[in-house]
Amino acid sequence: LAAGISFVLSMSWVIYGSISLPSTDSLSDAMTSMSIFGGGGPERKLEQSTIAQLRHAKSQYQGWPLSVRNEETNFELLRHAGDAEDVGGRTVELAVPSFYVLNSLRSAFFDGKLLTRKIADFIGSYTSEAARKAGDITQRTIFVSVISYRNAHCRDTVDYIFARAAHPERIRVGVVDQIDSSDVSCDVPAEPCERNPNQALCKYRNQIDVYEIQSNLAVGPIFARHISQRMYRGEWYYLQIDADVTFVKRWDVDIVDQFERANNDMAIVTTYLLDVTDEHYNAETGLAAHQSRYLVCDAGFTGIGQMRRLRHEKADQPERNSHIEDSPQLQPFWAGDFSFSRGHFVLTTPYDPHLAMIEREDEEISMAIRAFTNGYDNYAPMHNVCFNGQASAAADALMQQLQEEEDGEESAVAAKQEIYSFKEHADKYRGKYAASIMRLLALVDMGADGEEWDRTEEEKYGTGRVRLTAKMFTCFGIHVESKITERKLCDFVSSGMMHSTFLDHLRMDGMGIEYNDFYFHYHELLRVHEGW
Numbered sequence: 372l373a374a375g376i377s378f379v380l381s382m383s384w385v386i387y388g389s390i391s392l393p394s395t396d397s398l399s400d401a402m403t404s405m406s407i408f409g410g411g412g413p414e415r416k417l418e419q420s421t422i423a424q425l426r427h428a429k430s431q432y433q434g435w436p437l438s439v440r441n442e443e444t445n446f447e448l449l450r451h452a453g454d455a456e457d458v459g460g461r462t463v464e465l466a467v468p469s470f471y472v473l474n475s476l477r478s479a480f481f482d483g484k485l486l487t488r489k490i491a492d493f494i495g496s497y498t499s500e501a502a503r504k505a506g507d508i509t510q511r512t513i514f515v516s517v518i519s520y521r522n523a524h525c526r527d528t529v530d531y532i533f534a535r536a537a538h539p540e541r542i543r544v545g546v547v548d549q550i551d552s553s554d555v556s557c558d559v560p561a562e563p564c565e566r567n568p569n570q571a572l573c574k575y576r577n578q579i580d581v582y583e584i585q586s587n588l589a590v591g592p593i594f595a596r597h598i599s600q601r602m603y604r605g606e607w608y609y610l611q612i613d614a615d616v617t618f619v620k621r622w623d624v625d626i627v628d629q630f631e632r633a634n635n636d637m638a639i640v641t642t643y644l645l646d647v648t649d650e651h652y653n654a655e656t657g658l659a660a661h662q663s664r665y666l667v668c669d670a671g672f673t674g675i676g677q678m679r680r681l682r683h684e685k686a687d688q689p690e691r692n693s694h695i696e697d698s699p700q701l702q703p704f705w706a707g708d709f710s711f712s713r714g715h716f717v718l719t720t721p722y723d724p725h726l727a728m729i730e731r732e733d734e735e736i737s738m739a740i741r742a743f744t745n746g747y748d749n750y751a752p753m754h755n756v757c758f759n760g761q762a763s764a765a766a767d768a769l770m771q772q773l774q775e776e777e778d779g780e781e782s783a784v785a786a787k788q789e790i791y792s793f794k795e796h797a798d799k800y801r802g803k804y805a806a807s808i809m810r811l812l813a814l815v816d817m818g819a820d821g822e823e824w825d826r827t828e829e830e831k832y833g834t835g836r837v838r839l840t841a842k843m844f845t846c847f848g849i850h851v852e853s854k855i856t857e858r859k860l861c862d863f864v865s866s867g868m869m870h871s872t873f874l875d876h877l878r879m880d881g882m883g884i885e886y887n888d889f890y891f892h893y894h895e896l897l898r899v900h901e902g903w
Contacts, residue, residue, distance in 0.1 A: 418490060421481050425493050428472045428605060435498045435512065436543060436578040437604045439468040447474070449598070452727040452807075453590040453800040463588065468601040472718055476831070480718040483836035485746045488880045491636050494715045495607030498541050508631070509538050513623060514606035514714065517546045517557075518595040519614030521586055521791035524761050525557035526572060528616045529579060531757075533571040535618040535657065539578075542623065545602030546581040546614075549589040549793070557581050557614070589793040590727035590800055592707065593734050597722035609717050611710040615760055617647045620657040622756040626711050629753050632698040637747045637883035640699050640711040642667060643685045647758035654762050662692050662754040667704040668864040670736070670847075672854040677819055679854050680812060682732040694867035699750035701870040703847045703860065705739035707731050709757065712747070719745045723832035725825060726811055727803040728793070733811060740815040743843045745835030746883040748873075816840040817851055842886050848893040857894050 448464040455463040473480060481490065495511060497503040502510035515532055519525040525548060533539040548557040558581035564573035572579060580602050589595070596611070603609065608627065619625070630640055643665040645651040653660045670683035683704055693700050720741050729737075739749065797804070810825045812818040814833040817840075834840055843849070848857025863869050876888040 414484075417482060417484075418487055421490055422493055424472055424475060425490070425605075429496075432471070432604045435496065438577060439545075439580050439582075439602050439604075442468055445469055449724060451588060451590075452594040452724055453588070453796075453803050454727075455588055455590075455800075465584070465588075465598070467582075467598055470601050470721070471603050471605055473721060473831070478830040479833075479835065480715075483719075483745065483830070483834075485837040485882060486637075486715060486719065488636070488882055491713065491715055491882065494605065494718070495713065496605050497607070508627065509624065510541055511607035511627070512541050512543065513608045513610060513627075514603050514717075515542060515544045515610045515612065516596065516599040516603075517544060517612055517614055518549070518592060518599055519546060519557055520549045520589055520595075520793055521551060521554050522557075522614040523555045525614040526555070526560065527761050528612070528614055529557060530571040531616065531618045533575050533578075535620050536623040537621040538623055539575060542575075542578060543602075543604070543606060544579045545599050546579070547584065547595045547599045548581050549584045549586050549595060551586045554586070556583065558583065586791075587796060587799075589796060590803070591729045591734075591793050592731055593722050593726045593729050594724060596734075597724040600717050600721055603714065603717045606714045609710075609712050609714045611707070612757065613708060613759075616644065616757050617652065617760060617762045618757040619652075619659055619755070626752070626756045629699050629756075630711060632753075633750055634698075634881050635748060635750075635877060635883060636713055636881050638699065638712065638750050639705060639716065639742060639747050640709075640750050640752050641706050642709050642751050642755070643688060643706045644708045644757060644759035645690070645755060647760040647762050651755070652758050652762065659755050659758075663690050664693075664752055664755050665690050665706070666700070666702050666751045666861065666865055667706045667749070668702050668861040670704055670849070670860075671856050677822075678808070680733065680808075681736050681817065681849060681854075681856070683735065684732065689861050689865055691865060693751065693753055694865065695753075695870055699752055700864075700867065701873055702749050702751045702864050703739075703843075703869070705735055705742060705749050707735050707738070708759065709752075711752075716742070716747065719835065720747070721832065723811075723814070723828075725827050725832070726807040728797065728800050729804075729807055729811060733808065737811050737815055740817075740840055740843060741834055744838050744840055746837035748884050837883070838886050846886070846891045846893060848895075859895060860893060863893065 446466040447469055449467045451463040451465060457463055497507065498510040498512060517525065517528065525546065529544055529546065532542060532544055536542055546557050550556060558572070560567070560570040560572040562570065564570065568574060582598060582602070608630070610626070626640065630638060645664065649660070651660055665685070665688045667683060667688055669687040669689070670681055672679050673682050674680055720738065742749070806825060809818060809822060813822070813824045814829060816834065818824065844851055848860055850856065873884050876885045877883070878885050
């Protein structure tokens with residue numbers, strides 16, 4: 372164990388950092404404060420009505436593959452998150468696909484309670500009725516959500532998704548492509564389909580939906596992700612990535628196998644992606660060069676005053692091999708780079724369309740807390756199934772490096788590809804940023820008391836009712852009032868201690884970890900805090 376951390380084993384309780392045990396009364400109070408699904412009358416009616424809604428949705432979206440292009444007459448208007456105005460001074464409204472199931476709900480899916488196994492099993496499709504009857508796991512469908520901001524490699528990523536899959540027939544891709552008129556569209560293949568019909572954008576055209584937005588309307592990843600989630604149509608699995616990614620061969624079989632090894636329907640396999648370099652990726656075999664990956668476990672408060680908030684940076688996360696041999700490894704936080712889960716995650720924890728100009732680090736903490744309170748558990752993958760960047764681009768970078776050495780710095784600067792960001796529009800939407808941050812923090816119980824904030828659809832886009840935010844803060848050493856975090860949490864996570872300790876309380880039906888079964892308080896003996 373790392374210096375400065377205590378470990379106590381008492382009876383069936385594993386307490387890491389805290390030597391206090393819960394009283395019977397405190398456990399009873401915790402159970403009373405949670406809205407956990409039971410077997411009573413109202414709960415049973417809620418389950419039945421939810422299944423009826425899911426059954427209706429399935430009747431609307433029959434067959435495979437599906438495409439929202441066939442639903443354009445049923446699109447609805449979504450107010451732009453940044454309150455952008457058209458040339459006439461009217462607030463821009465985007466015509467977007469209707470949400471799967473959620474549009475008929477006034478509040479959170481299943482009232483924010485823990486999904487029952489019956490409901491979870493009802494969510495998810497197969498490529499055919501024969502595959503469903505056979506329970507063929509290789510034909511369970513996967514929805515891949517991609518957002519792109521002026522990224523010329525977007526179509527290459529789509530090509531990798533299908534070309535490297537063992538079962539491309541089960542994959543649907545939904546892209547939100549935020550582009551300028553001079554940019555390469557993710558919807559246009561590199562060559563005409565008549566000349567090269569084997570390109571993914573040609574061969575799998577019916578399994579790809581690309582929603583284009585003018586780049587000047589881009590207001591950050593959250594709004595774009597929300598629109599992408601609207602293209603979800605009841606697939607079994609949900610994968611979220613960015614627009615510049617290289618996949619390994621048979622990635623779909625690999626990640627599904629990893630997920631199923633967790634034996635937890637509420638698992639989210641999530642990580643920051645390693646760069647596609649020779650160190651990490653073998654271009655000859657199309658496979659990972661080693662088994663290491665990032666754990667997402669190191670978070671801290673940054674900023675000053677009301678803008679001081681919890682975040683975690685990619686550069687601060689440990690990269691190492693897993694201590695767990697036969698499954699993904701539990702970790703406390705969530706990463707936007709790569710997130711693989713059951714499809715019901717889209718329904719229980721949808722992206723908030725009322726947030727503008729939010730950076731990824733704030734998006735990630737918000738989603739981690741919302742997922743936790745909805746009953747989900749974050750896991751680091753056993754190994755990576757994709758990498759950040761394009762394999763061909765890695766070779767180009769090497770050639771560019773050689774060119775730099777030969778021609779000098781001036782030609783190297785000219786040769787570099789321009790990198791775009793939605794932050795280019797910061798001045799245009801400056802007035803929305805402060806209000807959005809205030810809403811984001813308040814929705815996850817990290818805002819300042821007494822502050823006014825936008826409460827639009829707060830039940831649908833706020834925290835769940837399965838676990839309290841206070842439980843997460845206590846378990847992972849987060850002090851919201853003083854805005855500090857306990858350090859060395861990564862030692863507890865990377866050692867496998869979190870994994871072995873918490874998984875003792877995985878529900879028998881595989882519907883997540885029952886945090887009300889135990890009291891856990893992470894802290895250090897040597898209180899070394901940032902800023903102290």
